[in-house]
Amino acid sequence: MTEARTPILTPDTAAIAQAAETLRTGGLVAFPTETVYGLGCNATDGEAVARVFAAKDRPRFNPLIVHVQDTDAARNIVIFNDTADRLTEAFWPGALTLVLPRRDDRVSLLVSAGLETLAIRTPDHPVAQALLVESGLPIAAPSANRAGRISPTAAGHVVFSLPGSADGGPTIILDGGPCRVGVESTVVDLSGDAPTLLRPGGVAQEDIEACIGPLAQPSASDDETPKSPGMMDRHYAPELPLRLVATEPRPGEVLLGFGPDAPEGAINLSPSGDLGEAAANLFSMIRALDGPPFTGIAVMAVPDVGLGRAINDRLRRAAQMVDD
Ligand code: TXA
Numbered sequence: 001m002t003e004a005r006t007p008i009l010t011p012d013t014a015a016i017a018q019a020a021e022t023l024r025t026g027g028l029v030a031f032p033t034e035t036v037y038g039l040g041c042n043a044t045d046g047e048a049v050a051r052v053f054a055a056k057d058r059p060r061f062n063p064l065i066v067h068v069q070d071t072d073a074a075r076n077i078v079i080f081n082d083t084a085d086r087l088t089e090a091f092w093p094g095a096l097t098l099v100l101p102r103r104d105d106r107v108s109l110l111v112s113a114g115l116e117t118l119a120i121r122t123p124d125h126p127v128a129q130a131l132l133v134e135s136g137l138p139i140a141a142p143s144a145n146r147a148g149r150i151s152p153t154a155a156g157h158v159v160f161s162l163p164g165s166a167d168g169g170p171t172i173i174l175d176g177g178p179c180r181v182g183v184e185s186t187v188v189d190l191s192g193d194a195p196t197l198l199r200p201g202g203v204a205q206e207d208i209e210a211c212i213g214p215l216a217q218p219s220a221s222d223d224e225t226p227k228s229p230g231m232m233d234r235h236y237a238p239e240l241p242l243r244l245v246a247t248e249p250r251p252g253e254v255l256l257g258f259g260p261d262a263p264e265g266a267i268n269l270s271p272s273g274d275l276g277e278a279a280a281n282l283f284s285m286i287r288a289l290d291g292p293p294f295t296g297i298a299v300m301a302v303p304d305v306g307l308g309r310a311i312n313d314r315l316r317r318a319a320q321m322v323d324d
């Protein structure tokens with residue numbers, strides 16, 4: 001294995017042009033979104049999509065999210081319905097992904113792992129927007145981390161988590177600083193009878209329900225063939241065991257606090273108890289604590305409301321440590 005360092009570029013005009021050209025010629029670009037960093041490729045180029053799976057070392061072809069510039073671009077690719085109209089008006093650009101029937105086969109079938117639907121969103125980040133506009137492409141992008149690991153919320157995390165460009169990783173990484181939201185987008189399936197929450201994320205379930213009414217949960221019978229493999233347990237695993245709803249650390253553990261009740265001096269997701277701040281800190285703090293001298297991470301309780309649901313969802317998965 002060569003040890004080629006992938007260049008991390010300040011996203012000026014020249015870097016955006018270079019990134020767009022990389023996408024057009026089948027290469028991979030890691031880029032910031034408001035949720036987490038994505039590992040992007042041209043969604044219409046099946047070979048480029050396959051390189052994304054390879055770079056992530058994904059055990060199977062989980063379907064990817066297609067990023068588009070705006071609602072018009074989305075309508076070109078998927079078939080909208082009334083609910084999609086209302087949700088995109090309220091939450092796009094933003095951390096909401098919609099699953100809708102695909103229009104045709106222009107977007108590679110590998111993107112959706114053979115499904116007749118596509119997951120699609122318009123990111124609210126100037127660098128992601130600039131890349132979409134400059135390339136003129138729909139960009140398929142999972143989070144820019146090795147499969148099963150926590151998502152990157154800073155450019156440095158990407159280097160840490162993915163192979164270098166000479167070994168199948170991204171050709172360049174655009175540095176947009178730390179991600180504002182810090183957890184992945186909420187995924188809502190609008191392709192079935194009832195809008196269904198496939199993955200809690202950066203837009204709160206309550207806010208979506210205020211817009212379109214109650215969301216259904218995936219039925220238990222879907223377990224055999226999960227519609228959103230992102231819901232499978234093994235995602236987001238750190239190296240160290242994670243213990244939830246902790247009040248104090250046991251020997252060897254480091255405490256990851258939340259709110260004003262955390263002991264003085266503890267690393268704290270949000271000293272004031274702000275769930276948005278906690279989401280933005282979640283992955284980078286776990287990453288920073290994930291190794292010696294600690295032998296475990298004890299996480300204090302986070303309230304299960306609003307963005308707290310997405311945080312707890314990620315924490316529960318991280319705590320499972322199920323082996324593949
Ligand atoms: O915030 C985000 O969503 C980030 C940034 C980069 O946009 N992306 C991200 O992608 O988290 P990824 O690949 O790690 O997660 C995509 C999620 C998975 O849970 C996947 O199963 C689901 O979306 N998904 C994709 N296409 C789907 C489809 N056609 N039907 C159901 N679920 C789908």
Ligand code: MG
Binds near residue numbers: 143151
């Ligand atoms: Mg991911």
